[in-house]
Amino acid sequence: MNKGRMEAFSDGVFAVIITIMVLEMKVPHGLDLQALRSVTPVFLSYVLSFVYVGIYWNNHHHLLHAAQRVTGSILWANLHLLFWLSLVPFATAWMGENHFAAMPVAVYGVVLLLAGFAYFILTRRLIAHHGTDSLLATSIGRDRKGAISLGLYLVAIPLSFWKPLAACGIYTLVAIMWLLPDPRIEKMVRE
Amino acid sequence: MNKGRMEAFSDGVFAVIITIMVLEMKVPHGLDLQALRSVTPVFLSYVLSFVYVGIYWNNHHHLLHAAQRVTGSILWANLHLLFWLSLVPFATAWMGENHFAAMPVAVYGVVLLLAGFAYFILTRRLIAHHGTDSLLATSIGRDRKGAISLGLYLVAIPLSFWKPLAACGIYTLVAIMWLLPDPRIEKMVRE
Amino acid sequence: MNKGRMEAFSDGVFAVIITIMVLEMKVPHGLDLQALRSVTPVFLSYVLSFVYVGIYWNNHHHLLHAAQRVTGSILWANLHLLFWLSLVPFATAWMGENHFAAMPVAVYGVVLLLAGFAYFILTRRLIAHHGTDSLLATSIGRDRKGAISLGLYLVAIPLSFWKPLAACGIYTLVAIMWLLPDPRIEKMVRE
Amino acid sequence: MNKGRMEAFSDGVFAVIITIMVLEMKVPHGLDLQALRSVTPVFLSYVLSFVYVGIYWNNHHHLLHAAQRVTGSILWANLHLLFWLSLVPFATAWMGENHFAAMPVAVYGVVLLLAGFAYFILTRRLIAHHGTDSLLATSIGRDRKGAISLGLYLVAIPLSFWKPLAACGIYTLVAIMWLLPDPRIEKMVRE
Numbered sequence: 001m002n003k004g005r006m007e008a009f010s011d012g013v014f015a016v017i018i019t020i021m022v023l024e025m026k027v028p029h030g031l032d033l034q035a036l037r038s039v040t041p042v043f044l045s046y047v048l049s050f051v052y053v054g055i056y057w058n059n060h061h062h063l064l065h066a067a068q069r070v071t072g073s074i075l076w077a078n079l080h081l082l083f084w085l086s087l088v089p090f091a092t093a094w095m096g097e098n099h100f101a102a103m104p105v106a107v108y109g110v111v112l113l114l115a116g117f118a119y120f121i122l123t124r125r126l127i128a129h130h131g132t133d134s135l136l137a138t139s140i141g142r143d144r145k146g147a148i149s150l151g152l153y154l155v156a157i158p159l160s161f162w163k164p165l166a167a168c169g170i171y172t173l174v175a176i177m178w179l180l181p182d183p184r185i186e187k188m189v190r191e
Numbered sequence: 192m193n194k195g196r197m198e199a200f201s202d203g204v205f206a207v208i209i210t211i212m213v214l215e216m217k218v219p220h221g222l223d224l225q226a227l228r229s230v231t232p233v234f235l236s237y238v239l240s241f242v243y244v245g246i247y248w249n250n251h252h253h254l255l256h257a258a259q260r261v262t263g264s265i266l267w268a269n270l271h272l273l274f275w276l277s278l279v280p281f282a283t284a285w286m287g288e289n290h291f292a293a294m295p296v297a298v299y300g301v302v303l304l305l306a307g308f309a310y311f312i313l314t315r316r317l318i319a320h321h322g323t324d325s326l327l328a329t330s331i332g333r334d335r336k337g338a339i340s341l342g343l344y345l346v347a348i349p350l351s352f353w354k355p356l357a358a359c360g361i362y363t364l365v366a367i368m369w370l371l372p373d374p375r376i377e378k379m380v381r382e
Numbered sequence: 383m384n385k386g387r388m389e390a391f392s393d394g395v396f397a398v399i400i401t402i403m404v405l406e407m408k409v410p411h412g413l414d415l416q417a418l419r420s421v422t423p424v425f426l427s428y429v430l431s432f433v434y435v436g437i438y439w440n441n442h443h444h445l446l447h448a449a450q451r452v453t454g455s456i457l458w459a460n461l462h463l464l465f466w467l468s469l470v471p472f473a474t475a476w477m478g479e480n481h482f483a484a485m486p487v488a489v490y491g492v493v494l495l496l497a498g499f500a501y502f503i504l505t506r507r508l509i510a511h512h513g514t515d516s517l518l519a520t521s522i523g524r525d526r527k528g529a530i531s532l533g534l535y536l537v538a539i540p541l542s543f544w545k546p547l548a549a550c551g552i553y554t555l556v557a558i559m560w561l562l563p564d565p566r567i568e569k570m571v572r573e
Numbered sequence: 574m575n576k577g578r579m580e581a582f583s584d585g586v587f588a589v590i591i592t593i594m595v596l597e598m599k600v601p602h603g604l605d606l607q608a609l610r611s612v613t614p615v616f617l618s619y620v621l622s623f624v625y626v627g628i629y630w631n632n633h634h635h636l637l638h639a640a641q642r643v644t645g646s647i648l649w650a651n652l653h654l655l656f657w658l659s660l661v662p663f664a665t666a667w668m669g670e671n672h673f674a675a676m677p678v679a680v681y682g683v684v685l686l687l688a689g690f691a692y693f694i695l696t697r698r699l700i701a702h703h704g705t706d707s708l709l710a711t712s713i714g715r716d717r718k719g720a721i722s723l724g725l726y727l728v729a730i731p732l733s734f735w736k737p738l739a740a741c742g743i744y745t746l747v748a749i750m751w752l753l754p755d756p757r758i759e760k761m762v763r764e
Contacts, residue, residue, distance in 0.1 A: 012206025203397025
């Protein structure tokens, strides 16, 4: 089965997710700096989520670039990932509108955790189909970054109820870790 | 006529439908577990609809993979299917916000029934164009699953007014039936 | 310049337009047939607009199928068409929510008229670029249907202020005229 | 790395941005010319933003047409551009709803400035990757138009607090400058 349409559909969903989030940034009522400042928490949570969805799109791009073919179960593992990512706008808006309060920050972490786990399942399904000695399996490798991310989310979620801003700091840290160029992957792709 | 653009347009519509549904999941007002629990019915109806749209995308993908060419009447049969699927977000929101009350559950079933029927018409138009001995016709076969689904919707719709949760159970059952891998189709595609 | 990306972008815009219209169909407050009936005018105007956007997508598909290359001015003629089509959801919602009152029905007609005129400009730009003896010019021909549509809109718009439902009847008539298969075009495409 | 999927994803984001803006054009409450007139400022700001997003899509199309390959840092420079463009609907709605008041007009200019700067970064990343003697570098040239635009935004933003309509005039001027066909680029593309 051809991977082209799975990529096209995923691109569509990524594009809609990343763009509709901004619809949650409601136009402020005032016309002064105060009005603009009132949008700041929603804006900051939007920036964080935009970067996260961008990272997922980027990784998804690399992952499927290395893939040769897809099966029915890979299509569903992909839809499973898109499902959790589709909840990011909801979690982002709840977190931003409530100025990073405990419960929304924890829910945001749960959504990130489940999206990260869904991405892990997708890589396993792809490796199972392509073989553990395939280019795809080598390029994924042991996926240390993915494992560290899941671990950090597991720390951040309970931390949210005690120090929500520290939990947000952890989410930001994970995003920065992914943003830094990964010489290993870039090298793989070049070869 | 080339099928590429019909696939691209359909992918776009599928992507928008599956993603805008989550916009109906309004951010709760509170900040505790109670607030989160208030979103549960909308969330559950979202999960069900996400799976349904995913199934339709998956089947659409398989169907057009086997198709060679499309005609004007196939384009319209496809738009007809997309029309009923575009009503899924509306039915989902109405059902979820009213905690699976009788009338919205029945309307949800009617939308599923008409989408299922539109899919049936699309397969017939494709078979008429490709011939009954084509690979496409063989891969669709007698479409027992499709017929069973339509029958179950016809049972669930009147049942909604008496036991709406039982009707929802039937919708879930149909979705599970489609989620289970179909060795017959997978085999066809492999050959 | 390649036409592929202009098609992809247009498909995306068509897909979003046709799908976000349904967001204007607000979930009714009641739970009985009365509540469902209150959505009927919005639903009917949605059906009409869905068919119109479907017709435009279909014609756009045929038109660009025959085109070989695009220029900067063709890209802008295309964006001009997409602009007027992007106003269809607004006009649809205003018309539906006000049960086909005079002013919204007239505005709906103006949007259809300007979209039709923008489509005409797009065909002229394409013919100017491909030559009047090109396959594209032949397949567009004298575009009688397009001219009749514009004429009927010009009749319907003033009529809206006197008999708005009759104007809606004319819009429906134009849509049906386009839905009926056009043997001439189908024949061209086959050759 | 292939540029195809970056184009497809960008097209999706452009298509969603350009179309969801119209969702901010709320259906007016009245049914007379007065009601229609109340939408005029929102409509005018929508027209301006539609043209701007159209210009960006057009330039993006030309830019990537000349590009051969993309890298991780180019993908992020592209996401950075899409981020600022995704704020256009927010700035447009705030400006239109407040009839071109000082603060929203200034914010609109800041968004345009940052999008213009992000576009500049994207061109530099592409040139760094393709070489200063590549076709891409030649077709971008010294990008005088881009530099003039950034300069005009820098004039318009402080001007907004004194004469907001004059600032809007500058934004319109920049858009017209880009709309006028650029013989140099068209010539490049032809060769």
